[in-house]
Amino acid sequence: MxxxxxxxxxxxxxxxxxxxxxxxxxxxxxxxxxxxxxxxxxxxxxxxxxxxxxxxxxxxxxxxxxxxxxxxxxxxxxxxxxxxxxxxxxxxxxxxxxxxxxxxxxxxxxxxAPRAEAIVVPKDSAIRSVAELKGRKVALNKGSNVHYLLVKLLEKHGLKVSDITPVYLPPADARAAFESKAVDAWAIWDPYTAAAEKQIGARVLADATGVASNxxxxxxxxxxxxxxxxxxxxxxxxxxxxxxxxxxxxxxxxxxxxxxxxxxxxxxxxxxxxxxxxxxxxxxxxxxxxxxxxxxxxxxxxxxxxxxxxxxxxxxxx
Missing domain, CATH: 3.40.190.10 (Periplasmic binding protein-like II)
Incomplete structure (x- = not known):
């Protein structure tokens, strides 16, 4: 007791x-x-x-x-x-x-603001359409606004998330992977998109226009x-x-x-x-x-x- x-x-x-x-x-x-x-x-x-x-x-x-x-x-x-x-x-x-x-x-x-998020590829990438992401590695921040953008853009072009390899990384790490070409594309939002375009010549494959409101x-x-x-x-x-x-x-x-x-x-x-x-x-x-x-x-x-x-x-x- x-x-x-x-x-x-x-x-x-x-x-x-x-x-x-x-x-x-x-x-x-x-x-x-x-x-x-x-x-x-x-x-x-x-x-x-x-x-x-x-x-x-x-x-x-x-x-x-x-x-x-x-x-x-x-x-x-x-x-x-x-x-x-x-x-x-x-x-x-x-x-x-x-x-x-x-x-x-x-x-x-x-x-x-649909133009403020996009999927980008390196300037010398052979990828010219979202459909060509099939079988490719795409960097994105899991659970962020571009997660939905990626889902809807793939759907628009007859693909599913299972048709690509998502690589879940925060923006800074994703930028490093993108520059080193450890990934084939990057789903990202501004100002990171604008920085990638201006600084390393990243090319916008598609933004959210007509797909997501953002x-x-x-x-x-x-x-x-x-x-x-x-x-x-x-x-x-x-x-x-x-x-x-x-x-x-x-x-x-x-x-x-x-x-x-x-x-x-x-x-x-x-x-x-x-x-x-x-x-x-x-x-x-x-x-x-x-x-x-x-x-x-x-x-x-x-x-x-x-x-x-x-x-x-x-x-x-x-």
Whole structure:
């Protein structure tokens, strides 16, 4: 009995210690908006460069902490485990995350930008059509927006994913494999596409025009959005303002974004001109498009169960 009592006391002490250690993290989460971003997310990178979100949130007593991720799937994992409060990513990562049980909301989206993602091949490649990818190695970031693009482009040309050899790599590793010709093609998004075109002469085999919308989505961890709707509204307002400024001043925006992306200004400007800006709340049409992607992944058994995208759409408190 004494041993049992001692064990209970020790367990209670450990739980109390764990709670105490967790307090700074909870306080930090309440004080700062932790934004998950990718270097390729040009609008967020511009906002980071200008400090505009910090200025917008200052009257609310909220600071900003920026957390960089290599791609969307990793960002969604960060959102799921609570290391970030909001994030920005393409179409496919939220679907994989929702199917895995992640708790987040879609809080907005940018307009469709089908020219901002593509499959590229080396400049001296003999491959001239998507149909010729049969039996070839194609690099892509698994679970990213180009995952859906690759599926649909192959389907359009009478192929299945099983007809190629997918090589799952994050952008930096995929670029290295592409340059060394360890892969035959690369499914990738801007600004990486523009960089490959400008720097090593990569040739666009096909972009998403007529195949995929390529929406970009703003996401928020559910608990954070429910507790802090005023922060979400302020972030949304700043994104609208800066999106309008970027559209009107692409060269100036590229000059500010380029140092943070580590790319030449002309590369960044090309990628900006192929993108679309003007964040809006999710509409039924965009939700339906996202649902079609989810249903495709279900049919291909890329996700373990069907999901309802509509259930993850944020309903702003009145």
């Amino acid at each position: 004494k041993k049992l009592l001692n064990a209970v006391v020790r367990r209670a002490a450990l739980l109390a210690l764990a709670s105490t250690l967790a307090l700074p993290a909870l306080a930090q989460s309440g004080k700062d908006l932790r934004i998950g971003y990718q270097k390729g997310a040009s609008l967020l990178v511009l906002q980071k460069a200008q400090g505009s979100i910090e200025k917008k949130l200052a009257p609310l007593g909220v600071g900003v902490k920026w957390v960089e991720f290599p791609a969307g799937p990793q960002l969604l994992e960060g959102l799921n485990v609570g290391s970030v409060d909001v994030g920005f990513t393409g179409e496919a990562p939220p679907i994989f995350a929702q199917a895995a049980g992640a708790r987040f909301y879609y809080i907005g989206n940018e307009p469709a 929406h970009q989505f703003y996401l928020a961890e559910r608990g954070y959005a429910d507790r802090n709707p005023q922060v979400i509204r302020a972030l949304f307002a700043d994104s609208v303002e800066k999106g309008e400024w970027l559209k009107a001043h692409p060269r100036q925006a590229a000059e500010q974004i380029a140092p943070l992306q580590g790319l030449p200004v002309d590369v960044v400007e090309v990628s900006l001109r192929r993108s679309e800006f003007g964040v809006k709340p999710l509409t039924p049409a965009v939700t339906a498009q996202q649902q079609r992607i989810a249903d495709t992944f279900t049919e291909l058994r890329l996700i373990p169960k069907p999901i309802s995208v509509r259930e993850a759409a944020w309903q702003e408190p009145q």
